[in-house]
Amino acid sequence: MTTGARGRNFPIARRRMHQPARNSSEEDTMTTNYDPALAPTFERIDTYEEWQKNEGAVIHGGLYIRDLYSLELDYWPRKGCNGAVVYLDGDEETDEHVVEVGPAGKTNPERHMFNEVIYVLSGRGATSVWYDESRKQTFEWTEGAYFSIPMNAWYQHFNGSGTEPTRMVSVTNLPGMIRKFITEDFIWNNPYVFPDRLTAEEGWASGSGQMYKGRVWETNFLPDAANMPMPDWSERGAGGTNIMLSLSDNTVSSHISEFPVGTYKKAHRHGPGAHLLITGGVGFALVWQKEDMSDLVKADWQRGSLYLPTQDAYSEYFHQHFNVGTTPARYINMSPSNSRKYTYQRGINDPSRRGEIRAMVSIKEGGIQLEYEDEDPRVHEIFEAELAKYGQECRMKNLVSTCTGVPGPENKKGALQDYD
Incomplete structure (x- = not known):
């Protein structure tokens, strides 16, 4: 039986593993004997929704989040710190993760087969990233840093302050990936390495480009x-x-x-x-x-x-x-x-x-x-x-004819052509 990252199974996995035995005569007659009144309802399963229910994290929804700095968080076992999952009305194959690492704290090491882009909302600290544990690369960051962990690389965040928490927000494509591949082990316990994403050479996060x-x-x-x-x-x-x-x-x-x-x-x-x-x-x-x-x-x-x-x-x-x-x-x-x-x-x-x-x-x-x-x-x-x-003045006079304010930027229009 296939188990998830923390020993869980999605119902769809059990159903696929448990196919009822049929002999040839049953196969020949199963459609001709079909009675819709007696047939069971075919179960449709949202594996991302199942993950949400079992993850043990706070879930937020709605049209938008007005203030991520004051968003309610609680302990998230997978992360090893406070956090929350955000799944807004306009989300489908994407969601948002907010984590807050306490003073001198750290997250649990993690790897996963989905993309994640991370922005540091507050605080300072460091992140270690690796495929080979003997060749970890660690880079420091402060508020305003933005980065994406290489696909399926291990990583761990550390708070560099002993007195203040640090908070991050990330956007991921976890919902789409878990709905495609179903099994949690494939997402979080996959040993595949992408050698071109993170080399053994130092300086992966130097900021050069x-x-x-x-x-x-x-x-x-x-x-x-x-x-x-x-x-x-x-x-x-x-x-x-x-x-x-x-x-x-x-x-x-x-x-x-x-x-x-x-x-x-x-x-x-x-x-x-x-x-x-x-x-x-x-x-x-x-x-x-x-x-x-x-x-x-x-x-x-x-x-x-x-x-x-x-x-x-x-x-x-x-x-x-x-x-x-x-x-x-x-x-x-x-x-x-x-x-x-x-x-x-x-x-x-x-x-x-x-x-x-x-x-x-x-x-x-x-x-x-x-x-x-x-x-x-x-x-x-x-x-x-x-x-x-x-109490501010409009500066759109050069752009909008009905503007009652002052001149500002000039208008410029684009063309449907490639860049020179």
């Missing part, structure tokens, strides 16, 4: 994702900056974006997968699906907010980001799938199908972006009303 066209930074470790300088990406609106990330040779897609005080970005539309973690600033998001915006939802955010730009796991939604605070607003799009490096669907090298290109091109020209001149006038009215509450 390679910059490519399209603002793509390939690296293993970002020591300060909350403050690092980034190239211009005004095509997405408001004179913003951005960097696209390829992390640890995993199938992880992330990017970081920032936009100025008194501005907002252009709306765009896509399906589930993106997880937006606010690392700085105060503002809100608007999310809607219907053309008349009758289903409009406003989500206020701040440093430590986490939200998905979709309200379910099946549909495409428009969403838009607004800065009403006194500092630039920055967020990380944390996504443990849809790799920027490895294609995940046919024809993805065609610029007209690449998300990062379509994101800055008007819907009228084959993209997924709503230009300022095409947005509903209510959007700007909502923004100026929110700015007034915070």
